[in-house]
Amino acid sequence: MIKGNPLLEPFDTAPFMKIKTEHYKPAIEEAIKEAKEDIRKITASNEPPTFENTVEALEFAGEQLDRITSIFFNINSAETNDEIQKLAQEISPVLTDFKNDIIQDPELFRKVKEVYKQKDSLNLNVEQSTLLDKKYKMFKRNGANLDPEKKQELRDLDKKLAALSLNFGENVLAETNKYELHITREEDLDGLPKGVRTAARMLAKEKNKEGWIFNLHYPSYIPFMKYAKNRELRKELAIAFGAKGFHGDKLDNRENVLQIVKLRHKKANLLGYPTYAHFKLEERMAETPEKVNSFMEELLDKAKPAAENEFKELEDFAKDLDKLDQLQKWDAAYYSEKLKQKLFDLDDEQLKPYFELNNVINGVFIVAEKLYGLKFKQVFEVEVYHPEVTTYLVTDENDNEIALFYADFHPREGKRGGAWMTSYKSQYHQHDKNERPHISIVCNFTKPTDEEPSLLTFNEVTTLFHEFGHALHGMLANTIYPSISGTNVFWDFVELPSQVLENWCYEKDALKLFAKHYETGEVIPDELIEKIKDSATFHEGMATLRQLSFGMLDMSWHSKDPSGITDVKAHEDKVFEPTQLFPEVKENCMSTSFSHIFQGGYAAGYYSYKWAEVLDADAFEFFTENGIFDRETAKKFRDTILSQGGTEHPLTLYKRFRGKEAAPEALLRRAGLLPKK
Numbered sequence: 114m115i116k117g118n119p120l121l122e123p124f125d126t127a128p129f130m131k132i133k134t135e136h137y138k139p140a141i142e143e144a145i146k147e148a149k150e151d152i153r154k155i156t157a158s159n160e161p162p163t164f165e166n167t168v169e170a171l172e173f174a175g176e177q178l179d180r181i182t183s184i185f186f187n188i189n190s191a192e193t194n195d196e197i198q199k200l201a202q203e204i205s206p207v208l209t210d211f212k213n214d215i216i217q218d219p220e221l222f223r224k225v226k227e228v229y230k231q232k233d234s235l236n237l238n239v240e241q242s243t244l245l246d247k248k249y250k251m252f253k254r255n256g257a258n259l260d261p262e263k264k265q266e267l268r269d270l271d272k273k274l275a276a277l278s279l280n281f282g283e284n285v286l287a288e289t290n291k292y293e294l295h296i297t298r299e300e301d302l303d304g305l306p307k308g309v310r311t312a313a314r315m316l317a318k319e320k321n322k323e324g325w326i327f328n329l330h331y332p333s334y335i336p337f338m339k340y341a342k343n344r345e346l347r348k349e350l351a352i353a354f355g356a357k358g359f360h361g362d363k364l365d366n367r368e369n370v371l372q373i374v375k376l377r378h379k380k381a382n383l384l385g386y387p388t389y390a391h392f393k394l395e396e397r398m399a400e401t402p403e404k405v406n407s408f409m410e411e412l413l414d415k416a417k418p419a420a421e422n423e424f425k426e427l428e429d430f431a432k433d434l435d436k437l438d439q440l441q442k443w444d445a446a447y448y449s450e451k452l453k454q455k456l457f458d459l460d461d462e463q464l465k466p467y468f469e470l471n472n473v474i475n476g477v478f479i480v481a482e483k484l485y486g487l488k489f490k491q492v493f494e495v496e497v498y499h500p501e502v503t504t505y506l507v508t509d510e511n512d513n514e515i516a517l518f519y520a521d522f523h524p525r526e527g528k529r530g531g532a533w534m535t536s537y538k539s540q541y542h543q544h545d546k547n548e549r550p551h552i553s554i555v556c557n558f559t560k561p562t563d564e565e566p567s568l569l570t571f572n573e574v575t576t577l578f579h580e581f582g583h584a585l586h587g588m589l590a591n592t593i594y595p596s597i598s599g600t601n602v603f604w605d606f607v608e609l610p611s612q613v614l615e616n617w618c619y620e621k622d623a624l625k626l627f628a629k630h631y632e633t634g635e636v637i638p639d640e641l642i643e644k645i646k647d648s649a650t651f652h653e654g655m656a657t658l659r660q661l662s663f664g665m666l667d668m669s670w671h672s673k674d675p676s677g678i679t680d681v682k683a684h685e686d687k688v689f690e691p692t693q694l695f696p697e698v699k700e701n702c703m704s705t706s707f708s709h710i711f712q713g714g715y716a717a718g719y720y721s722y723k724w725a726e727v728l729d730a731d732a733f734e735f736f737t738e739n740g741i742f743d744r745e746t747a748k749k750f751r752d753t754i755l756s757q758g759g760t761e762h763p764l765t766l767y768k769r770f771r772g773k774e775a776a777p778e779a780l781l782r783r784a785g786l787l788p789k790k
Contacts, residue, residue, distance in 0.1 A: 118140050118143075119136060120140035120144075121177075126537075127180075127184050127498075129497055132184070134197060138204060141181055141182060141185070141207070144181050145175075145178060145208075147175070147177060148175030148178045149211075149214070151173075152218065156221050162225075163228065167227075168241075171221070172244060172248070172595070178211075179595075180538065183535075183536065183537055184537060185201075185204065190528070190535075191529075191555050192499050192527045193527045193529075201279050202279055205272075205275040205276060210268065210272070213256075213271060216251065216255040217255075217256060222252045225248055225249055225252060229249040240760045241593075254396075256383070256384060259384075266383060267380065267383055270379060270383070273376055274373065277372050277376070278711060281711045281712050282708060284358050285529075285530075285708055285712070288357040288364050289328075289530055290526050292328060292353045293326050294328070294337075294353070295325075296327070297325075301341075302341070303341070304341050306336070308465070308562060308565050309336040309337070309340065310325065311563070313325035313327055313333065315563065316333070329530075330530060331524075331557050332523075332558060332559040333524075336570075338350065339447060340447070341447070344447075347447060348441070351442055351443035351698075352698060355442075357705060358702070358705030358706045359682075359706075366704075367705055370704050371678065373711055377389040377716065378675055388672050388674065389671045389672075389716065390402040390668060393716065394717060396604075397721075398605045398606055398764060399720070402717075405664075405668060406668060409723070412723060413658070413691065413692070416658050417691075419654030419785075419786055420654035423654050424655060424694045426452070427445075427449060428440045430451070431444060439696065440695065441696060442701075449651075453651055456648070457644050457647055457648040457651070459641070459648055465568040465569065466632065467628040467629060467637045468569040468574050469566050469567065469569075470522060470561075470567035470568070471566070473577055476626055476627025477577060477578055479626045479627060481585060484744070485585070485589065485747055487507055487509060488510075489505045490505060491504070492517075497519065499525070501522070502519055502520065502521045504519050505518040505520070506518075507588055514549050515549060515588055516540075516549055516550050516551065516588035517551040517552070518553070518588065519554075520553070522556045522557075524558075524560070528555065530708075531557065532555065532556040532580050533580065534552065534584050535553050535555065536552050536599065538550055539590070539598050540587070540595070540598045541595040542593045547591070550588060550598075552587040553584075554583070555580075556573075556577065559573065565631075574618055575615045578617060581611075581614060582614030582615070583600060583607075583610060583611040585610060586599055586600050586607075586610040586611070586754075589756050590755075591756040597760055600758075602759040603759070603763050604715070605718065605763075606767075608725030609754065612725050612728075613728075613732050616729070616733040616741075617741060622740075622742065650783075650784055653785055658692045659692070661723065662689055662693075663703070664719045664723060665692065666703060666719075667707075667717065667719035668720065670704070671717040684704075685703055727776075730780040731771065731776055732767075733779075735770075735771055753769045753770040754770055
């Protein structure tokens with residue numbers, strides 16, 4: 114053991130305040146040695162292989178390594194710097210090698226296979242049976258049956274892919290951070306709400322500049338696109354946003370994209386699959402690329418006529434209002450917001466005073482208490498990686514510890530864009546103890562200014578509920594094994610708990626609990642709630658088309674042989690044709706900053722947002738039958754979905770909750786594409 118390294122001392126909560134950058138690499142190297150020793154004990158044993166001494170032992174091998182790497186890679190997403198990024202490039206191939214050492218260990222695979230062959234006679238419970246299946250497939254799907262030469266080829270591919278993915282993400286972050294729109298004339302701010310101007314002025318002040326600065330982080334970018342009258346500046350900002358990784362310089366991601374998809378395809382072929390999508394979807398609810406493409410085509414058929422009508426209405430509105438000849442992408446948010454105001458007498462600026470960040474956090478806590486009996490108490494003794502991070506102890510109605518919850522809400526230069534849930538410690542049972550999880554959500558919400566607290570847009574409110582839904586999936590886990598605990602489920606099932614919770618944002622009984630004016634304390638009026646509900650399906654056809662276009666782009670990269678693709682932009686333009694409404698922008702390219710599929714885990718999986726929407730719309734209809742806070746329905750959802758993780762096939766879990774398979778009609782009804790019941 115290396116002394117003085119906090120990551121190698123025993124710890125329960127991550128020792129953030131004590132960790133220095135130089136601690137990570139030696140800690141990971143030492144933890145790999147310990148994990149290898151755990152594996153050696155399994156393979157060197159002379160006892161006949163059993164579920165306990167092989168499969169279960171393998172599950173808990175390298176526990177410390179899992180904890181350390183989760184801390185490191187979470188920091189690389191939420192609070193990174195050049196040094197951390199350089200370290201990630203060094204550490205990733207080392208971890209890839211270690212993973213491949215395990216997967217390609219012939220003696221270890223022999224023992225797992227021997228246990229697997231006896232599966233039917235071992236009298237395993239459901240969770241043990243799932244774990245055995247998972248471990249056996251882990252070897253089989255990662256080259257354990259390959260000859261030595263092909264095993265080495267697979268190792269090399271995995272290392273290259275890990276490095277390319279990291280490089281892709283670093284380029285996107287660098288592109289996001291380097292751009293700024295510096296405004297010095299006050300008339301160029303016309304249309305922008307006061308809070309948006311104040312935030313831009315504060316950003317300029319932080320950079321020691323006069324005037325106002327807007328950047329590509331969502332809390333700055335979205336309001337500018339939505340409210341700024343100056344069309345040329347909207348165009349400049351929109352093109353900058355859409356051109357990340359597409360400038361032909363050292364941050365250009367086109368070669369990364371082509372290399373990643375070609376190497377993924379090569380990997381799939383090496384493992385005996387026709388394409389990377391076939392490889393990935395084998396472990397998904399959707400099962401095959403054909404099923405995914407058919408699912409998206411069906412939704413496209415339903416959504417496209419509605420989207421085209423919405424686009425025509427928007428085009429006519431912009432023409433009438435400002436004599437606009439041609440509606441462009443940088444006009445979409447601006448005129449949509451104006452049309453929404455006209456149709457529903459509603460805009461974000463009316464709503465924001467009722468959604469002060471602390472009130473919304475309190476609101477999501479109250480919803481969790483009413484549904485699942487959870488209580489949240491802020492704690493101050495837990496170490497955090499940045500002063501903006503808050504921590505909460507989560508307990509049940511009997512004061513039993515359920516989880517530790519970290520929350521990190523505002524954009525920073527060292528934080529990647531978007532919002533996500535992650536964990537620092539999984540839930541599992543070991544040595545007669547139920548180890549409780551440490552769960553985190555990371556967002557990029559509107560920052561407070563020197564004049565106003567953090568006031569969220571309604572979209573940010575739904576994002577908070579979404580990520581908190583993921584967090585509940587992690588917090589309420591109650592399984593034996595960490596690798597099938599919490600959000601360790603099929604990728605097209607993981608969005609069900611997050612997306613279903615968003616529904617509460619539209620319900621009067623939920624909103625009245627927390628949507629209070631930050632200055633007067635007035636509860637949000639019924640009239641505004643009605644407008645929120647009435648406008649919920651506004652431009653839903655266009656929004657569905659947009660999501661489908663991303664899913665189709667993802668599948669186009671991963672469900673065919675990409676070796677003939679040489680021009681990323683030309684390929685993308687062709688894929689977007691069936692969903693295209695706006696004129697194409699030659700300076701922009703989606704793929705070069707499509708982090709979900711080239712950096713995150715959504716490759717051949719972006720369709721899962723829509724897939725899970727079918728589940729969540731169907732599940733929420735079940736909640737509404739007995740009232741949205743019905744404890745019995747909530748208990749059933751907790752017992753059959755949230756607590757079960759990946760212990761059984763998701764379809765089995767869902768049918769146990771709902772009594773039937775999810776009906777797509779529920780989603781189409783909610784989206785206004787079919788009549789309500």
